[in-house]
Amino acid sequence: MPSPSRRIDAVRASSTVAFNTKAGEMKRQGVDVIAMTAGEPDFQPPAHVLDAAREAVDRGLTKYTPAEGTFALREAIVAKHARENGWEADPSQVIVGTGGKQVLYEAVQAMIDPGDEVVLIAPYWVSYPAQVEIAGGVVVPVHARAEDGFVPDPDAVAAAFTDKTRLVILNSPSNPTGAVYPRAVVEAIARTAREWGAWLIADDLYEHLIYEGSFTPVQPLYPEGTLTVHGASKGFALTGWRIGWGVGPQPLIKGMTRLQGQITSGANALAQHATVAALTEVEKTEAFLRETRAAYVERRQVLVDGLNRLGLPTAMPHGAFYAMADLTPIDADEGTAALRLLEEAHVGVVPGTDFAAPGFARFSYATSLETIEEALARIERLLA
Template sequence: MRGLSQRVQAMKPSATVAVNARALELRRQGVDLVALTAGEPDFDTPEHVKEAARRALLAGKTKYAPPAGIPELREALAEKFRRENGLGVKPEETLVTVGGKQALFNLFQAILDPGDEVIVLAPYWVSYPEMVRFAGGVPVEVETRPEEGFIPDPERVQRAITPRTKALVVNSPNNPTGAVYPKEVLEALARLALEHDFYLVSDEIYEHLIYEGEHFSPGTLAPEHTITVNGAAKAFAMTGWRIGYACGPKAVIQAMANVSSQSTTSPDTIAQWATLEALTNRESSQAFIAMAREAYRRRRDLLLSGLASLGLKAVRPSGAFYVLLDTSPFAPDEIRAAERLLEAGVAVVPGTDFAAYGHVRLSYATSEAQLQKALERFAEALSRAQV
């Protein structure tokens, strides 16, 4: 009778978390390693946000919060979604979660029955298909291609729709490709959701990290079909604070909150008050975002020019802080290439679990000095591979 459940045994651990943990452990052991693995800003949380957390502590705001989030933050979220995304939502149509990851996890638990299909655009963030499977759903991959800039083809998506299609997941700016989907493409995908009556899950966690192009929220076109997911982690360098948020149809949001009520109860109360400051102190927060975005832009350009000088191929990302690198000059497959780069002193994430075969993901959320060192080590690994 004893043992683990089949659904837990079938779930793979997050590849990005595992690789980053390995890199951190090697560093702790004294290994001189450049880690291009972490999907988190290397900047500290802005001081005005930390000060808000201190105020909350001093004010004794340390008790349980409602499962859907403190009312003040939900009101601020409704205003944020209206102002920045053009989404006419009410506070009761918003939800605060333990990171954006919990928002997605709760969503799939709330909407999926066994056998329901969810279309995911490959390459994809590693957790989407695992969350779908854990909820009893079936992930259906639709490829995006390097030669097309990893931009989805709506006709390709349409061909994947079946009577069992329950949802389509879009992520723009994208992890791991850095692609920013054009407005007309997102509009076409939203029309598919309307025509075929399925949910559109729009993961917009990187919305403030766009270097070319503009952000567009497809929920403006299909509000009753779209659940928009976001969070404080990337924009405000609050990864460890674990605050995500979402908005969408009231019944779906309430169902997601019900899942929270039986799991985490609520997100961290102090972190919610800090996030309220991040959203409402717009002058300080926008200054921080602009500073970080410009730093990432410089780092991206440094990394891309260095890779090009070595004859290495990568599709130019327009957002987020990732580059997918073609690994064919290093090894026959992305796993062996990642191993050879690690031997050269650079930790990267193999594209396998992203469905980015023949690629590794590089995160440029690190200093320019570290990126320059990584490029030097790429050159060393390349010379060894060509011997």
């Protein structure tokens, strides 16, 4: 049999997916597994967005859209950033892709060459290093500490820059830690990127899920070098619709659009149309966000208090829907500890290995309060 390319052999599988798959297999075998692995809201999307999708079907929006996205959606994205984040862009600075993930992939391809260095703040989302490596880049991690609530030290970030650095990725609120970086930290990192003439990606997927502190828009701090990445998946609970976007300097967006034109020809037409409703029917979307945020706040409290009470130190996250628990009381190796949680307590979590968070695991609280309470009870029995 012909063998796959070396490039594809080197692509790492996402450990989130691997643990989800294992939990799924156990479920199929009849084991009652609680999966706290997925990065996916458990809520139904807002009703007005679903209505817009039905309308799109009725109107027969079945054709290809422009590769960079429909004009209506790009306009709505521009209006969103002006209204909520206080910065203006032109629709020609926007690309809509098949999820934020695709936009990030194209951005990394468009920003770096083989051998270029990319500064990542660890613990980081697993797809960043994978995407950097596919592009031939070299990951330079800067570790944020649990004692600091996983907020990085901007001086340590600055110290990681060299004349080979082409890109730094910021993700606040963060997956996997839920950290929300203070304005001063964001400003300092943007200043460093600008001083070195490096690209900056602001991955803002979790912007709407902040419980304390406030969101700092990065784009105005460094407009000529920043790509803002956002999407419909997390805040609007539309993961399966696969709509994400990037806003940045026009030459970069043009390059990403050329690439996207060769890969997908553009995102799904129906989902693009429906996402316009999420961004323009502001009051309804705001009401949905208030309701879901309130639910996440309650769940977060129960989960974090519970884990700490059980002797698994867990910092209080201020955004997103994840908490990072220290699993070393179960096993010094986080992979072994997570496997014990899955196989003995039937609770699925994602070990910190691929997040560059040794000793830790990520718990997702995008699940019901009852499920969280049941998971805690199971972990308590395991520890006993």
